[in-house]
Structure formats: C-alpha cells, structure tokens
Amino acid sequence: MAGEPGRFFHQSPRRRWGAWEVYEEDAMNLRFSGEQSPATLTDTDTDVVVSRIDFRTDGDTFFLDYLWTNPEFRGQGHAREMVDHFSAFVQTRGGRITPICGVARAMMQGDARYTDVLHVGLRPR
Template sequence: MPTRPGIIIPAVLFASWADKGRALVVMGGLCLKKSPRVKTTLAPPGRRNVAGMTTESAIKGFIFTDEKDASRYTLMHDGQLVSVLDYRDDGRTISLTRAFTIPTFRGRGYAAKVVERAVADLETRGDRHVIPVCWYVADWFDAHPEHASLLRTR
C-alpha cells in the first residue's frame, strides 16, 4: 500500500483469523480513506460479519467458542487455551478433522469436553451431519452411541 511521507501505518499482529476480523473492525475507525476490505459497520442481516463469526458460552469456568472464520471450536480455562477441535464445513456435513490439547494440559479430559460441547452445538443446530475424520472423535462417538444419529451414513 503506497503511503505519503509522514503517514504512520500501525502494524497489528493477530493469533487467529478471528483476531484478524476484530482488528479490521478496530482499524476501520482509524482509517481516513474507506476501503471495502476494512469493516466499519455491521453487515446487513444474512451476511457474514465479525459479530457472527464467533460464538461462545461459559460453563463451570470453561469458555467454549465456535470460531467459524477459523473453522475450529476452542476450549479455554482461566483465560488459557487448553483444547482445539478443527473442522471443515461444506454446508451439509461437518468433518471433525483434529482434536488437539495443549501438551501441558493433557490427561485432564479437555479434548473430551471440547468434542462433547461441539456435538451438543451441532445437535442443537440440527442442520449438519458429522464425519469423524480424527481418530479421537471417532473413538468418542464409539463411546457415546446415543449421538450416533448425528453421524453421516453412506
């Protein structure tokens, strides 16, 4: 982006695509020249915007987040990221591709919690079938046959 001498362009670092979206909204108020890439207002209903990209809920000290723009569910405890469940959504099915727990938090059942909350979220929505690509997610579904109706059948 060409600039004139004396113009300072702030550098914004972000850890995930969700943070990038939030940074663009904040930066939008700082930009004098409006750009279609910088979001300064909420999108009309039915279109994506930062407000609709991340949903979260708190239960017993845990914060469960669906970061739609990063295609992942996250589980945080005491402000620290403890577990992540990556997914790919094609509009009809959702493939749960990888469950990962930060090594220092392993052995405490956090991966099971994030999978359980993700499955509960998908059951509540009721518009997707699940393909368990990750071995851990497949084992979780084997241990919880009451959720088998959510799995995609061939």
C-alpha cells in the first residue's frame, strides 16, 4: 500500500517509563488514512485507532473540527504526528487548514512548519 494516495506507513517508537529504567518496546507500525472524515492513524498490527481528526471541507478549505488521541497512546507524540500527516495530506490536495479545535489550533499556530498550510489569518506571526 506504500505510495497509495492518503496512506503513509512508518514506524513510531513507544517508550515506557519504569521506576528504574527506560526501555524501548517494539516499534508500532502506523497507517494514516485521510480520504474521508475522520482521518485516522491506526496501528496496523492491532487495527486500533491511535489518533483521529474529524474534518469537513468547503472547496479547498479543510476545517479541522476535532483532534483526538486514544488514552492508551497519549503523551507519546501521536497527536502531533497526526497533525503532521493531515497537513501533508491537505498540502498534496492544494488545500488550506482552518483549525476549529483549540488544541490543534494552538499546536499549528505555534509551529512555523504549518505556515504554508494554514489560512493566512491563522499563520504564526
């Protein structure tokens, strides 16, 4: 499925913090799918949704209504990873993002990497 529009494969390390040590678990194989709402980031081994974005479109505008991360996977950077994939997905379609979700808006406005994909009035200063 590599190269299929709207799907990206990669590996994401998971870390567990123990009382005495930090150790690496096996990497998760994640798949992004954004052809329709909700866009999802799914663990391909277990088919569990790790993170998702609810969105709607109007022309070339993608309204990012809601960003969610499965409680089991919070604190591991998956929300940022989801926004990164969604931004790349929107850019390949020549679109712009208007984040309605407060968390996504703060994340995107605070990072210059999203300047090209945010609507002009929302870009970082």
